[in-house]
Amino acid sequence: MLWLYTRKIGKVQAIAKGIRKIKSRKAGHLEPFTRVNLLMARGRTFLIVTQAETIDAFLNLREDLLLIGYAAYITELLDRFTYDEDDNQQIFNLLNKTLGRINTESDPDLPVRYFEIKLLELLGYRPELTNCVNCGSEIQAEDQFFSISMGGALCPRCGPKIPDASQISLNTLKYLRHYQRSSYTEAAKAKLSPQLNRDLEQLMQRYFTYFLERNLNTPTFIRRVKNRPQQG
Numbered sequence: 001m002l003w004l005y006t007r008k009i010g011k012v013q014a015i016a017k018g019i020r021k022i023k024s025r026k027a028g029h030l031e032p033f034t035r036v037n038l039l040m041a042r043g044r045t046f047l048i049v050t051q052a053e054t055i056d057a058f059l060n061l062r063e064d065l066l067l068i069g070y071a072a073y074i075t076e077l078l079d080r081f082t083y084d085e086d087d088n089q090q091i092f093n094l095l096n097k098t099l100g101r102i103n104t105e106s107d108p109d110l111p112v113r114y115f116e117i118k119l120l121e122l123l124g125y126r127p128e129l130t131n132c133v134n135c136g137s138e139i140q141a142e143d144q145f146f147s148i149s150m151g152g153a154l155c156p157r158c159g160p161k162i163p164d165a166s167q168i169s170l171n172t173l174k175y176l177r178h179y180q181r182s183s184y185t186e187a188a189k190a191k192l193s194p195q196l197n198r199d200l201e202q203l204m205q206r207y208f209t210y211f212l213e214r215n216l217n218t219p220t221f222i223r224r225v226k227n228r229p230q231q232g
């Protein structure tokens with residue numbers, strides 16, 4: 001059984017049996033985190049893959065444990081937040097580009113953070129970051145609060161009054177806003193410090209978990225890989 005996110009029909013499950021491989025019989029065309037061209041037929045219950053050809057193998061996403069963890073994280077988010085056969089070209093493009101960036105870039109955290117904020121937007125959960133979600137006043141250049149349940153930033157006057165609001169640094173807020181309104185090329189110009197990356201990661205994961213009403217599986221795996229003793 002395969003879990004696929006397709007350009008034309010969104011998320012689908014399919015089975016692959018007796019695949020006629022187009023180019024090489026040896027190369028695995030249906031490896032995890034691979035971009036492929038597929039021919040599928042509708043069976044009685046499932047889609048059946050009849051042909052498969054690799055477009056992008058994203059080879060590092062098979063060999064590097066941490067990168068595998070990141071790829072698994074973004075696909076877990078997609079899986080949890082999308083419905084079967086609910087196609088979305090923008091989500092498909094974001095997924096495809098993000099896998100490519102994780103595969104090739106020296107800092108894989110950046111494409112993952114960018115993916116999180118863009119995915120929220122495409123899912124219709126764009127956090128409000130320019131005006132206080134309680135009183136509407138414009139957010140000033142100072143440390144703020146953030147409420148997951150209210151979906152955005154709170155000014156320092158309203159923050160303490162909202163039960164689930166937590167403090168958020170001005171810098172974290174700036175990065176979120178920058179990612180929200182920028183192309184990836186623009187976003188990548190602002191370097192992510194390890195501390196800022198952790199803050200953004202925690203905030204985004206709390207946000208996703210709130211909407212899911214349950215925990216994600218892959219962040220634990222990523223933490224374990226990051227904390228494992230170095231070899232050699």
Ligand SMILES: [Zn+2]
Pocket residue numbers: 132133134135136137154155156157158159
């Ligand atoms: Zn306010």
